[in-house]
Amino acid sequence: MRVALGVSYRGWAYHGWQSQADRQTVQDVLEKGLSQFTARPIQTVCAGRTDTGVHGLNQVVHLDCEVERDLSSWVRGTNCHLPKDIAVQWAMFPRADFHARFDARGRRYSYVLLESVVRPSMEAGAVGWTYRKLDGDLMREAAALLIGEHDFSAFRSSECQAKSPVKTMRTIEIEKYGDYWRFDFDGSAFLHHMIRNLMGSFLAVGRGAKPVEWFAEVLARGERRFAAPTFPPDGLYFTGPYYDAEDGIPTHTAAMDWLPGYRKNREGA
Known part of the structure; x- marks a missing residue:
């Protein structure tokens, strides 16, 4: 069976x-x-x-x-x-x-990031970290440029084995809960290191090192060397795929409930 x-x-x-x-x-x-x-x-x-x-x-x-x-x-x-x-x-x-x-009709990932002058300790390995202040509005403007079908070669690892760099990004949500940022990605599929490469570029925009327009230029150029360095994997979670409703595949596990903001997002509060 x-x-x-x-x-x-x-x-x-x-x-x-x-x-x-x-x-x-x-x-x-x-x-x-x-x-x-x-x-x-x-x-x-x-x-x-x-x-x-x-x-x-x-x-x-x-x-x-x-x-x-x-x-x-x-x-x-x-x-x-x-x-x-x-x-x-x-x-x-x-x-x-x-x-x-x-x-699978799509896949979802979340990245949890601590914004603090002090590095994580209890949550070391479970969250990313930045000691610089981030501007959420600027990062959301950059995220809006990625919605839809695009060639994501600029955010693709050289070791990626995907047949095509063209993927569909359906939504990106960026919210802050206390000192923790949560980035939620929903797409058709993702390339090797794609989200970690996107995170590096989001932070470059969020801390003011690069303008939002730079993000669009990087995407259009389609070359990895123009984007920011790859961000660490620590805070990256594969929250799972989703399927046609008639398949009845669960999309929630108890492990999801402790991620910052998950209960709020799930209940629409």
Whole structure:
């Protein structure tokens, strides 16, 4: 049968999602735990690969397995074989041809940034950091330039394997909650390092080092060398993909509730 799982993970101990020879990736650890739970070799397909240090709150994967287990067992049983920083959040039996990657209608990421003269300590590795004051209105003006279909080559890693740099950005929301900024991105798909490269350029505009017009010029030029340096992965969260409503794939996990502003956004308060 085909099984779909929602997986959350803290990314700082792993070399990203995708399986690698050193076996220290989220996919490798998850598949090892699933194989131990089912006593069968298990391979998974994910909705979106994340990079080294990036966190996942609702990574959706699918797998095929001839072993029958109830849904609660897929969650609790698998979690018994996983480390504390990776956990299956939910399980469901989707339609037989459901595909975690190809059926996704879009993907969402959030970046959480601390604005403070003092670096983070308790939340080290879980948030980005800037000690400079940021202007939210300027960053929102820059963000508006990205909405729609664009060639995002200027914000693409040289290691990116995507067939096309043209992606559709549906929304970007930028809000501040106390000393924490939250950047929410919703798009058709994202290039390698795309959000981290965008974050570097947002901060250049937000602190006044570059004008909003510079952001438009960088996008139009389409060359990575004209954009700001890549920002650290610490505060970047893959909040998950979304699908047609009839597929019934969950878009919320408990891990999302502690992100700054999440409850407000979710309830429309």
